[in-house]
Amino acid sequence: MTDLIHVILLGIIEGITEFLPISSTGHLLIAEHWLGARSDLFNVGIQAGAILAITLVYWKRIWQLLTQWREPATRDYLFKLVVAFLITCVLGLIVTHYGFKLPERVTPIAWALVIxxxxxxxxxxxxxxxADRTEVTWRVAILVGIAQMVAGVFPGTSRSGATIFTAMLFGTSNRAAATEFAFLVGIPTMYAATGYELLKVWKGGGAAHEDWSALIVGFIVSLVVGFIAVKWLLGYIRTHRYTAFAVYRIALGAALLLLMPGA
Structure with missing residues (x-):
């Protein structure tokens, strides 16, 4: 029963934090200090639940992009999504090839949360x-692609936070428009990253001794909670800034630095 509770808690944490700008990787690593580390396949599985959640939230927009691509405005937006995704992929492969990644420890994550x-x-x-601008420029598309890669290298940065605020700073100042582009470009990026990690785990034999019931429970919990979290966030940002999330990051990071120095 205790293990089941831990699995549910990890699924909830992943579902809430994957698309809120507070870093899912950071929260999961911190949670594992108290709940125990899970397998790489489990972590990939609950992330897949969160990705499916946001796909369901945006399915109408995705369908519109795929079926109305002949319209100039839609085609332009779709091309920018593809370019941002390809930039992330190419840079990600280069970083992976050279093995550059910061250690997944609490202290650097805490500093990333605060900064x-x-x-x-x-x-x-x-x-x-x-001025309130909803247009996604080519500069925004390129920089969002780079921001995704940077967030992948620095645990605690938050992929959603890095991409949303990069878009807002460099041309798409409207919060809702910046958030939509960041989330849409994140869908294929995260599917690709999850598929890559899943293949790596599978080839390494990690699936042979996996607790599949725990993985399925974590996946479902992450899916349901992720769907609710994204729907709530999209409503929240219509009338609120992201300031509350920033304050939370600073408070959590400071608490970790004080309570877990050197961890």
Whole structure:
């Protein structure tokens, strides 16, 4: 029963944090200090649940992009999504080839949470001074692709936070428009990353001794909670800034630095 509770808690954490700008990787690594580490396949599985959740949230928009691509505005938006995705893939393969990744320890994650929180506050303040723009420019598409790769290298950065605020700072100052582009480009990126990790785990024989019942429970919990979290966030940002998430990041990071120094 205790193990089941741990699995459910990890699924809830993944579902809530994957698309909120507070870093799912950071929260899962911190949670595993108390709940125990799970297999790589389990972590991939619950991430897949969160990805399916956001796919379901945006299925109408995705369908529109795929069926109305002949319209110039839709085609332009779709091309920008593809370019951002390809930039992330190419840079990600280069980083993977050279094996560059920071250690997944609490202290660097805590610093990433704190620094990212202050950066979010500054970025939103600067974006607020710009004219309200919903257009996604080519500069935004390229920089969002780079931001995704950077977030993958620095645990605790938050992929959603990095991409949303990069878009807001460099041309798409409207929160809703920046969030939509960041989430849409994240869908194929995360499917590709999850598929890559799944293949790696499978080839390494990690699936042979997997607790499949725990993985299925974690997947379902992450899917349901992720769907609710994204729907809530999209409603929240219509009338609120991201400041509350930034303050939470700073408070959590500071607490970790004080309570778990050197971890």
């Amino acid at each position: 990212g929180g202050f950066w979010m506050i500054a970025a939103e303040a600067l974006a607020a001074k710009q």
